[in-house]
Amino acid sequence: MSAPRYWLFKSEPSSFSLSDLKNRPDATEHWDGVRNFQARNFLRDEIKVGDLVFFYHSNIPEPAIVGIAQVVREGYPDFVAWDPQSNYFDPRSTPEKPVWFMVDVRFVSELPRPVTLNELKEIPELAQLPLLNRSRLSIQPVSAEAWDLILRLAGVQG
DNA sequence: GCCAACGTTGGC
DNA sequence: GCCAACGTTGGC
Incomplete structure (x- = not known):
């Protein structure tokens, strides 16, 4: 098994926050509703069970960045796209030919302290972080x- | 709430 | 295939 890889997932806390994840049954949730092709490709092709995820509040x-989650199920069709009642409905996606994908993540921890976007911007070594560019x-x-x-x-013991 | 950045759509 | 128009994201 290859080493876990690392990701950052963004979420508006008003719609889904780190504590929402923590309070889900099994502290697990589908990461649905992603409607951007590059992000979709990561979800479908790259993100594997065991990978670790920074949970970012936008x-x-x-x-x-406020916490850590772990991938517990890798890329499978985002069925929310098939629900005409959903905000994330997309008629181009069907069960036969899904367009959008999701993974499931489980709450791991809250960071001892959040690492703000402003702090991240101050660190030259992080200039290549997609979050910043x-x-x-x-x-x-x-x-x-x-x-x-x-x-x-974040003050995590290394 | 504003608006810049930028991904997506669609006319040509 | 180009690119203008449009819609959305997300920092401020």
Whole structure:
């Protein structure tokens, strides 16, 4: 089995927050509703069971990485896209030819302290982080080096 | 609430 | 295949 890889998932806490994840049954939830092709490709092709995920809160006064989740089920069709009642309905996607994919993630931990976007911007080693230069990508890879650095910023014992 | 950035759509 | 128009994201 290959080493786990690292990702960052963004969510607006008003729609789904880290504590929402923690309070789900089994602390597990489908990461549905992603409607961007590059993010879809990560979900469908790259993200594997066991990979670790930074949970980022966006669209708030102090956007920040607030916690860690782990992938417990890898890429499968996002069935929300088939529900005409859903905001994420997309008639192009069908069970026979799904367009959109999701993974399931489980709550792992809350960071000892959140690492804010402003802090991240101050760190030259993180300049390549997609969060800082591809700010609209909602599912993005994090290098092992960046992962460790951010954990240290968050006060996690290394 | 504003608006810049940028991904997506669709006319040509 | 280009690119203008449009819609959405997300920082501020």
